[in-house]
Amino acid sequence: xxxxxxxxxxxxxxxxxxxxxxxxxxxxxxxxxxxxxxxxxxxxxxxxxxxxxxxxxxxxxxxxxxxxxxxxxxxxxxxxxxxxxxxxxxxxxxxxxxxxxxxxxxxxxxxxxxxxxxxxxxxxxxxxxxxxxxxxxxxxxxxxxxxxxxxxxxxxxxxxxxxxxxxxxxxxxxxxxxxxxxxxxxxxxxxxxxxxxxxxxxxxxxxxxxxxxxxxxxxxxxxxxxxxxxxxxxxxxxxxxxxxxxxxxxxxxxxxxxxxxxxxxxxxxxxxxxxxxxxxxxxxxxxxxxxxxxxxxxxxxxxxxxxxxxxxxxxxxxxxxxxxxxxxxxxxxxxxxxxxxxxxxxxxxxxxxxxxxxxxxxxxxxxxxxxxxxxxxxxxxxxxxxxxxxxxxxxxxxxxxxxxxxxxxxxxxxxxxxxxxxxxxxxxxxxxxxxxxxxxxxxxxxxxxxxxxxxxxxxxxxxxxxxxxxxxxxxxxxxxxxxxxxxxxxxxxxxxxxxxxxxxx
Ligand code: MCA
Ligand code: AMP
Numbered sequence: 001x002x003x004x005x006x007x008x009x010x011x012x013x014x015x016x017x018x019x020x021x022x023x024x025x026x027x028x029x030x031x032x033x034x035x036x037x038x039x040x041x042x043x044x045x046x047x048x049x050x051x052x053x054x055x056x057x058x059x060x061x062x063x064x065x066x067x068x069x070x071x072x073x074x075x076x077x078x079x080x081x082x083x084x085x086x087x088x089x090x091x092x093x094x095x096x097x098x099x100x101x102x103x104x105x106x107x108x109x110x111x112x113x114x115x116x117x118x119x120x121x122x123x124x125x126x127x128x129x130x131x132x133x134x135x136x137x138x139x140x141x142x143x144x145x146x147x148x149x150x151x152x153x154x155x156x157x158x159x160x161x162x163x164x165x166x167x168x169x170x171x172x173x174x175x176x177x178x179x180x181x182x183x184x185x186x187x188x189x190x191x192x193x194x195x196x197x198x199x200x201x202x203x204x205x206x207x208x209x210x211x212x213x214x215x216x217x218x219x220x221x222x223x224x225x226x227x228x229x230x231x232x233x234x235x236x237x238x239x240x241x242x243x244x245x246x247x248x249x250x251x252x253x254x255x256x257x258x259x260x261x262x263x264x265x266x267x268x269x270x271x272x273x274x275x276x277x278x279x280x281x282x283x284x285x286x287x288x289x290x291x292x293x294x295x296x297x298x299x300x301x302x303x304x305x306x307x308x309x310x311x312x313x314x315x316x317x318x319x320x321x322x323x324x325x326x327x328x329x330x331x332x333x334x335x336x337x338x339x340x341x342x343x344x345x346x347x348x349x350x351x352x353x354x355x356x357x358x359x360x361x362x363x364x365x366x367x368x369x370x371x372x373x374x375x376x377x378x379x380x381x382x383x384x385x386x387x388x389x390x391x392x393x394x395x396x397x398x399x400x401x402x403x404x405x406x407x408x409x410x411x412x413x414x415x416x417x418x419x420x421x422x423x424x425x426x427x428x429x430x431x432x433x434x435x436x437x438x439x440x441x442x443x444x445x446x447x448x449x450x451x452x453x454x455x456x457x458x459x460x461x462x463x464x465x466x467x468x469x470x471x472x473x474x475x476x477x478x479x480x481x482x483x484x485x486x487x488x489x490x491x492x493x494x495x496x497x498x499x500x501x502x503x504x505x
Contacts, residue, residue: 045107045166045173045192048210048237049073060233061241062097067157069234072100078159079105079138088175090114090134090150093221095242097157098140100220100230105138105155107166107173112189114175115221122147123431123476127184128177132375168192175375176222178315181414182426187375188315195227197368198318199235201338202228205322206284206309208258210237215256217246217265223315224289224420229260248275257283262420263292266308267450270299279304284325286311289420290452291407294331310334312407315422316384317391318369321405328404336403341367344390345399357400360408364390413502416445418453421480425502428481431473432457437464440492442500443483457483458505460491 048054054070067075079101083089086109091102093115106113114132116125129137129148137146141154166173172189179185202208214233218225233240238258243250246265252275259282261269266287269276276299279285285300285308292310301307307329313319321343323335337343345353345361353361370391373381384392396409414425425443432441440460445453459469466486474482493504 043167045168045196046104046231046234048234049076049104049163050165051237059239060097060100061239062095062100063242063244065097065157067097069237071160072097072157072234073104073163074160075101075157076104076108077161077163079155080109080164081161082153083109083111083136086111086135088112088114088132088134089136089138090116090129090132090148092116092118092137092139092143092146093219093226094118094140094143095217095220095225095244096140098138098155101157101159102138102155103174103220103226103230104166107192108164110166110171112172112175114177114187115226117219117221117478119479121474121476121478124185124478124481128187131177131184132175132187166192168196174226176226176315179415179422179424179427180380181412181424183424183430184427185424186377186380188371189373189375190223190227190318190371194318194369194371195231196235197340198227198313198320198338199232201340201369202232202311202319202322203236205311205324205327205335205338206258206286207325208232208236208238212236212238212258212283213241213254213256214238214258214260215241215243215251215254216260217243217251218260218262222289222421223313223318224260224262227318248272251275252278255281257281259285261285261287262289263287263296264290264419264451266292266300267296270296270303273303276300276303280306282306284309288313288319290417291332293449293452297331312395312405313369314393314395316371317365317393320365320367320369330404332406334405334407336405337367338369341365341369343397343399343405345397350386355399355401355403357398357404357406360396360398362411363393363395363397363405363407365393366390413444416443416453416455418445418448418455419451419480421478423455423481427477428455428457428473428483431476431481432459432469432483434476435461435464435469435472437461438469440500442492442502442505444502444505446485448484451484454484455482456485456487458487458489458492460489 049069059069093099114134137152138155170191173192174190175187177185216229218229220226241254248269287308288311309323311322312334320341394411398406416423428443429441438461442458446456448454493501
C-alpha cells in the first residue's frame with residue numbers, strides 16, 4: 001500500500017511540478033526568490049542530530065525532561081532497532097520526548113510513522129490503525145493497554161543505540177490523518193523531501209537558525225506541532241522547549257526567541273497581559289492553522305511590541321505561504337509563497353483569477369511541499385488535483401500585486417476549524433448517528449472568539465440529553481471533535497432533494 005517513490009500515488013496523466021524551473025512562468029505566483037530546491041540538504045534530513053555540537057546539553061526540553069540532540073538521536077536509534085520489518089508504525093502521540101524518539105526511530109528505519117491523537121476514541125484510533133496498515137503501536141512507558149488490535153510497544157527516551165541519519169527522499173516518512181467534509185479522516189503520506197522543502201522555505205522566510213530557541217505547546221500529531229515544531233528544530237539546529245500546556249505563563253517563562261501558536265493560543269496570551277508583555281524579548285511570534293483575528297493581532301502588537309507573522313498551509317501541502325520576518329505584517333495577511341511553491345487563484349470555471357488584492361478565487365497550490373495523494377484513496381486524490389497538477393486547497397483567497405495572500409473563507413462549510421483543529425462535519429454527524437436515540441444530525445461551525453469556530457450539533461433525537469450526546473461523540477473520536485452545544489430540533493431543514501440546508505440552521 002505504501003508507495004516506494006513519490007510518483008506511485010499520482011493519478012495517471014497528472015502533471016506535477018515538484019520544483020518549478022526558473023523558466024516556468026505558469027499563471028501563478030512564485031516565491032519572490034528563486035526556488036531553493038537545489039540547496040535542500042539532501043544528505044541529511046536532520047543535520048542537528050549529528051552536528052559537531054550535538055552533545056551540548058539542554059537542546060530539546062519537554063517539561064522537565066531534557067536531552068541533547070545526540071542523546072535524542074541515540075534514543076531514536078534504539079526505537080529504529082525495534083522497527084525492523086515493520087510496514088508502518090503508529091505512535092500514541094503524547095507531547096513527550098518518547099513521541100519524538102518514536103518519530104526519529106521511524107525516520108531512521110525508513111518505516112512510515114503514523115501519529116495517533118492520544119485522546120482519540122476507539123472508533124477514530126481503530127480507523128487510523130486499520131487504514132494505515134500499521135503493525136505496531138508505540139506508546140510511552142507505563143501507558144495502559146489501549147485495546148488496539150496490534151502489538152503495543154513501550155518506548156523509552158532513555159534507551160540508547162547507534163543512530164543512522166535519515167536521508168531525504170520520496171518514500172513517506174509520516175502519515176498524518178486529516179478530516180474531509182464527509183467520512184472518516186484520510187491518510188496523508190508526507191515525504192522527507194517535502195518536509196525538507198517546507199522547513200528550508202520557512203527557515204529562509206523567518207531567518208530561522210540554530211541561534212533560536214523555539215517555544216510552543218502544540219500537539220505532535222499534526223503538521224504544525226510535529227513537522228514545524230519538532231522536525232523544524234532538528235533541521236535548523238535550534239533549541240526547542242515544549243511547555244506541555246499552552247498556558248501563557250509557561251510560554252512566557254520559557255524565554256523563547258521564536259514562538260509558534262494557533263490563534264486560540266494567541267487569543268489566550270493576549271488575554272493575559274502580564275505574560276504577553278514578557279514576550280517582548282522574543283524575535284518572532286508566528287500564528288497559523290487558522291485565521292488570526294484582527295483584534296488579537298492588534299493586542300499582541302500592543303502588548304509584545306511586535307506584530308505577529310501569519311503563515312498558511314494544510315496537512316496535504318505543508319506550509320506554503322508565509323509572511324517573511326522582514327515582510328510587511330498586516331492583520332489578515334498570510335504572506336507570500338515560500339521558496340519552491342507556486343500559487344494561483346481560479347474562478348468557478350477554473351479560469352485564472354486576477355491578483356488585485358480584492359477579487360477572491362479558489363486557491364490552488366503546486367510545488368515541492370505538496371503531497372502526492374491520499375493513502376489508498378485514488379478517488380479523493382484525483383478530485384483534489386487539477387488535470388495540470390495543481391492541488392485544490394478548498395480555501396478562498398485574494399492575492400495582491402505584491403503576491404500577498406489573504407485567506408477569506410472556505411469553499412465548504414462542512415470543514416470546521418476549531419482551536420486550530422480541522423474537523424469534518426460528516427465525521428461528527430456519523431458519530432452522533434450511532435447513538436440509538438439520534439434519528440438525524442447536522443453539524444456546523446459557529447463563530448467563537450476563542451476557538452475561531454465552535455462545533456454545534458443540531459439533532460432530531462429521543463431519550464438523550466445534550467451531555468449524553470457530547471459524551472457519546474467523545475467516546476468515539478478525539479476531544480476536540482465533541483460538539484460544544486447540542487440543539488434539539490423537530491426536523492432538519494432540507495431542500496427538494498432531501499439535502500440538509502445548513503445555512504438555515
Ligand atoms: C473540549 N472540552 C470540552 C469540550 N471540548 N468539554 C465539554 N464539552 C466539549 N465539547 C474540554 C477539553 O477537553 C479541555 O478539558 C477543556 O474543555 C478546554 O478545552 P479547549 O477550550 O478546547 O481548550 P484546550 O484543551 O486548552 O485546547 C485549546 C488548544 C488546542 C490548546 C489551543 O485546541 C490545541 O492544541 N490546538 C492546536 C491544534 C493544532 O495543532 N492544529 C494544527 C493542525 P481539559 O482542560 O480537562 O483537558 S495542522 C494545520 O492546521 C496546518 C498544516 C497548519 O496550517 O498548521
Ligand atoms: P489542516 O489540514 O488541519 O492542516 O488545516 C488546513 C486548513 O487550515 C487550511 O485549508 C485553512 O483553511 C486553514 N488555515 C491554515 N492556516 C491558516 C491561516 N493562517 N489563516 C486562515 N486559515 C488557515
